Amino acid sequence: MSTRLPVVGDDPVFSAEQPSSPRVLERAQYTVEVVSDSGEGAQSCGQILGTVSAKMGNGVWTVEIIPAEVQPPPRNPAGASGNRVRIGSGPVTNWGDRTDLIVAFNEQALLARHRLDALEPGAVILIESMWQDHDDEGIRAEWSAAMEELGAAGYRIIHVPAHEQCLALTENPYLGKNMFMLGILTELFDRDTALIGAQIRHRFRKKDESVAERSIDLLELGIAWARENLDFRVSVPPVPGDRDMVVMNGNQAVALGAVAAGMELAAMYPITPATSVSHQLGEMFERFGGIVHQAEDEIAAAGVAIGASYAGKTAFTITSGPGLALKTEFLGLAVMTETPLVLVDVQRGGPSTGLPTKVEQSDLLAAIFGQPGDAPHVVLAPATIEECFHVMVTARRIAETFRALVIVLSDANLATGVQPFPRPELDQAWIASAPDQSPVPEGKAPYAWDEQTGLSQRFIPGQPGGMFTVTGLAHDERSKVAYTSDINQWSSAMRSRKIAVLGQTLRPPSLNGDDAGDLLIVGWGSTKGAIEEAVARARDEGLSVSSLHLTFLSPLEPGLAEIFSRFQKVMTVEINYSDEPDGPFVTHQNRRRGQLSWLLRAQTLVDVDCWTRVLGEPLRPGAILEVIRSNCGAGGER
Amino acid sequence: MSTRLPVVGDDPVFSAEQPSSPRVLERAQYTVEVVSDSGEGAQSCGQILGTVSAKMGNGVWTVEIIPAEVQPPPRNPAGASGNRVRIGSGPVTNWGDRTDLIVAFNEQALLARHRLDALEPGAVILIESMWQDHDDEGIRAEWSAAMEELGAAGYRIIHVPAHEQCLALTENPYLGKNMFMLGILTELFDRDTALIGAQIRHRFRKKDESVAERSIDLLELGIAWARENLDFRVSVPPVPGDRDMVVMNGNQAVALGAVAAGMELAAMYPITPATSVSHQLGEMFERFGGIVHQAEDEIAAAGVAIGASYAGKTAFTITSGPGLALKTEFLGLAVMTETPLVLVDVQRGGPSTGLPTKVEQSDLLAAIFGQPGDAPHVVLAPATIEECFHVMVTARRIAETFRALVIVLSDANLATGVQPFPRPELDQAWIASAPDQSPVPEGKAPYAWDEQTGLSQRFIPGQPGGMFTVTGLAHDERSKVAYTSDINQWSSAMRSRKIAVLGQTLRPPSLNGDDAGDLLIVGWGSTKGAIEEAVARARDEGLSVSSLHLTFLSPLEPGLAEIFSRFQKVMTVEINYSDEPDGPFVTHQNRRRGQLSWLLRAQTLVDVDCWTRVLGEPLRPGAILEVIRSNCGAGGER
């Protein structure tokens, strides 16, 4: 693959004509969706819009709309495939509430979005109109029924004869319509056509040149059609920052972060939504001396990573819920043998196979407590795509310094969400240093635990004089199998103490909002943007609410009880399941609660409430705002 | 194997001579150990003593002393193998504190017990004396060193020339010495020689008759030696109860309980200390129409059990920590598909391979929270060997009624501990009923969740009209893959609600001791006997302490916060790891706590403290008494 940047800004394909003067809607932020059957390219249409908007200096948050099957039957609500792009003048930190404008390739995909309550009342709908007069009677009937269902919602529905228009340039508009639609969006949002063209060329770089050219023709056709037929434009003026930015999704960030951390082995077994990290690395890792090992299963992937790490190489393994489950036994071994290991869990909906392509934050307690026996380790969660990059450096360093297992909890929202962030300033210190191969001084033990910190210096194969046998059995500091009872108590303490030491190095979390007030919202992971947006809106309404976002879940960041004591009420907002407090048979005591709230209650003894949803989608700031409104000043949960 | 009971009571082998009149120590309870190299038979010596004592009406608790290897090198402290038998006039509920009398086949095994602080100061030691003048100089030196180490402790050391004595009857005393030693114990404790003889015959029933006869000769030799040479006897008079009793270990109780529950399949993979359940069932299960399936691994064992249960048969799977880890993914599937499943985890020391033959209670949080995604299910822990039997009936019924996963947490202490308990009064209602094969009424859904309870009636293959596909994907009540967002929220609620319903059927736990006071000790699982003994001793000392023992860990039994509020201080006592409160870097907030205390804190918001140890042995009541003493009236943990 070429690493050359596509040439931008001076592309001669586009004409410089001025648009006519339609009504211009000025917006600080605006959300657009493009949906089609899978294979029709709504995905790339949305992606290009997002990327180009980011390049133009807009804040952007892109979310994939993915069906559960590879190519489900056409024209079916459950098959909707596409992208949602939220564009802002300033930074956009989350997917927002509802869509302002949707481009739909058929009315069934559109219906799916409507039924999922994804569309703003009064939203603009650009719908491919070919189905209205389709030869197939059944299709015509479906169209009418759909229009009726949509009619009640007060959308502004605009028919787009995309198919018909595209026929002028291509025999099979199913394969080019997305470029036509992209043209419409280009015109509507006044996107830089040179940047758009460059993106298209990049996308088709492995195909015959004519493909890109025809796509650009279709794009122009869309632009022209919009110019002539649409009476409005949307302006979301970028507020250019002064920092270099990059734009990518969370899985790409994890992959690049792993490289920046000097990782040398990624052992994995395919699983949605984690797999694309390995696709990304598959392309580039070898150039950095790294190996992507697709193992026969998740257990083997964990084993290979542990083996490599034991041999002095920095290794991580990446998976999602079902794979985390399978790796459980090996995680216990990593803890017991104090072999550094980073595991990235890109969470999806559970339990079991659950919702493989959808977001959830319900692996938290399994990540912390899932391993039989006492297995102290570290659990971290990046909250933004930028953090997905940097967390890999942090995780690797903690793993090595503390000879620890570090679990990183990303999720499907971060994995597929695309967002610009400041370009990382790479630092050589981030890269793992070469393994120690110097001789081991006589008498030194492979677990010479420092009594105060539990820390010790590991021996790496190749070090003369360091020969010893790592074991998952209880062992003493020479790694000899323990036969007396106090060794187990002592070595358990040593493994636990390291975590306390790490905890002491952490700073208390900082607050978003005032230091005290009516309500404190606590979150973790990918919900940060939505929570902070909701808090900002609530504060604008005069509500006394702040929020706090945790990166370290094990050990927890210090000072929480003290912070919580300054608020009338504390509650978590999470994408995992909790009983409704007023559900049948649910009492204040037996209520099954959000996973973080449960953790916080045990640690702080504060009556931390929770509001959680498992809708298979990111939380909407508007919904969180509702929660804030009804909990501000409402006091404790009892 | 014959099920005929050995003939008792009229055995002509033993003479009726009266013993001379040595000093008789009257004791309400007394603890004896027998230790040897493995293969020398201290195990069976101790077992026979225990069983016969139980048959004579004594309370008994027997604990195995097992080395980590099959037959480790001889004369090595780490190789000590044997049995500890605590005999009481009334019921004995735990292994007690220290041993009053030990029979040791060599001084190294003895040293091992001494170093583990297993012996009461002033204990009587009966030591095989052959090593003192052994030909091997090294051995003589080891003997001297050992005697020196032991000398300081004030034991009463009695030399027993067992080897020499046995040579009169056998060429290889290593294989018969245990019977000679048993003879000594028979005389010392005035055990019924007919019962002893019957046990010996039963043990050798598959061997040539001469083996049993020679053993009985050796036994008599031991009796005679003791009569002539020992100046004391121990009297622990049995207090005969009025109930029929049985005596067995916890794994045998689980096996028999499974049969009593009408279980039809035990799917397992060998793992200590769970395996002997399947040995027990291997002998008898087929006669009841049951199958023991030794699978290729623990994952397959779980899958086979789930498949059988899905097909309408009652199935369970049994394992220990590392196996629990491997089954994690399948447990999530059982929850998601609402397939009834009972899993018995006989806990051992962890994490990882840990202490395979030793007790620990550290799988609690993994059992409850280990499954990625939200996977509500039931976790139960038997506290006595009797409960090991009955819990299987309870677990099976809950699993089927609630279409639930039920995890039963036993442990190595229960698994190998032998205790008499009232013979179960078998009830036909305990046995699983035959699966429903009647036609399914049209329109009925396979998950027709009752909105209030989450309960539904499952369809079983073979039922006409019930055809549907179970799936681990999020699904609606017809088991169709969920494509809209609210289905996941709804079905998650239905799975959770069942657990709340079960919780409502539970009674608040009853207290051992007063309803209010200075200190409440909370325990779970096999520690009950030790805790209650310690509490009784403390109350005798006038301390204001009560205890409470939980059987249901998920959902927790109701009313805990209210109960806790009546005590100055609440703390758990558990066999799992917790940071010492005053350890370096440990604060009240970041302290890693005992697993139950953590659970109770989150649920009740009471500052539940904990005292825990992971010494690879059951807790000693005396140690718990110390904890009570120092915490009674001491107030909260802070």
Add this chain to the structure above:
Amino acid sequence: MSAVCSLFQLHDESREYGMGDYEGAQARWCPGCGDHSVLSATQRLLARENLPPEKTVFVSGIGCSSRFPHYINTYGFHGVHGRALPVATGVKLHRPDLHVFVVMGDGDCISIGAGHWIHAIRYNVDMVALLLDNEIYGLTKMQTSPTTPQGYVTNTQPRGSYLPPMNPIEATLGVTNASFVAQTAEWVPAHMLATMEAAYRHPGFSFVRILQRCPHFTDDLFGELPKHPERVQLLVHEHGIDLEALEGRFPNRLAHDPADLDEARRLAEDASVIRLGVFFRDDSRPRYEETRHLPAYTAPEKLELLERELDRYAV
């Protein structure tokens, strides 16, 4: 069959089932996916054998192919990735009255499920195992599977898959107690149906590898093959499969006695031509579920037995 089982056998033997009786939900595979044709052939087999839908169970793992049970109107168990065989074993062990079919993908069966696969061959429990081998991970979007040809570009091995592919027929034949091993292709429906039928009728574990087109990701692997019957060799034999109807279309035929294990292995090993047919069969191999002799006691009888058992522990 014991009395316990007779409980499960009350069904209307006289009823005749047609294809329509086995129709499940609309299949959501890609257009042109070979899984569609496996589904039709299976429904045809069920109709031919007149299997009551309620007595038939399809067990699968996770993957495109593993969606299969949803699309057929029998009992179905869509479990977890790689673990269909243990679940199916559990279903069948205690329910000999049920007809058990297992549907697996190549990743499902041969990668993550490899241990269960090897052991299921050995257990030889009476069921039909269908390996829908598209030589790629479909559902997760084109990663290398153990059967992906060496050099084939995938998303995880973009410089071409590193190793020579595993040969599932050869590996199966290497496992002691293998009892039925066949290969067919979904684009030869008549052959596929005949193979499945032979598999169904074989008493024991029948392993059938079905070469399966995945037009979405690997159209170049099998996509052209339907047009090239000369690249296929049919193994024909009276104890295997011998379809006259195919004679014209597939001129390349080889007589192979499925009783000949050595020859079967030799044929399996040679990758120069795609061989369809029964490589090996031995109806006399011991079956795991037959090793148990389970009496059928009533509950009161069981209690009585258990009392005797408890007597042994009586004090």
Add this chain to the structure above:
Amino acid sequence: MSAVCSLFQLHDESREYGMGDYEGAQARWCPGCGDHSVLSATQRLLARENLPPEKTVFVSGIGCSSRFPHYINTYGFHGVHGRALPVATGVKLHRPDLHVFVVMGDGDCISIGAGHWIHAIRYNVDMVALLLDNEIYGLTKMQTSPTTPQGYVTNTQPRGSYLPPMNPIEATLGVTNASFVAQTAEWVPAHMLATMEAAYRHPGFSFVRILQRCPHFTDDLFGELPKHPERVQLLVHEHGIDLEALEGRFPNRLAHDPADLDEARRLAEDASVIRLGVFFRDDSRPRYEETRHLPAYTAPEKLELLERELDRYAV
């Protein structure tokens, strides 16, 4: 070997190691256990090949046999049950300078570890895998293993093991890309040493099944064999093993060219005699670890490359 690896190669090539250099902790196996003799042969091999202890890694799972690494003075990894091969693969993948040996029991390798075993054969990573096959679960006290003879009484199958045993050699030979497959017996130390040596020198994954006595539980299986050399047939060949020293003791010898896979399979299948020797070897099979071409950039060079990578995402 790349520059990165040279980092790991600084050791004193001139040093000569003796048996004593490999002595670890006192072995805690039962008296007479065959594992003791495997240990001595291994130490002898290491001395013969003069492998620096710090450059040698023994990886094992869990079982009696898996205690092995504790008793030899090299680096050792005593991991979890059934998973030695993935760990060993991880060790070797990035550290071609290390000599990697894997020690597994029959339950460890063939039951719980079966999936990894099959795939390790295929990956063909350069290491020596020793299967210490006592045909029983030793450490957990006598349960049926996949190699336990049919009918043999164990604690989990007290009416006799239900199925014919798995034949590890046959199964290994069925896996595509198998490159070295041999069988030996610990009670013929010279043969065992020669086999291990051939295995060590083979470039790729060498699978050696060692028949191993377990006097504690299954003395009747191999216990008498040392006295019955006539029940053993030695496979001899210049590319396999041919020890003149053994000629007198083992009169039953068969010339077998390890290049002949078909014949190897035939010999493996036939259980009428115990065959010791190299069944198959092919030094030219592709090795997984060689498929990667890893440049050896310095940290600054990597950063520079990463900057170029980031450029692609620049706004």
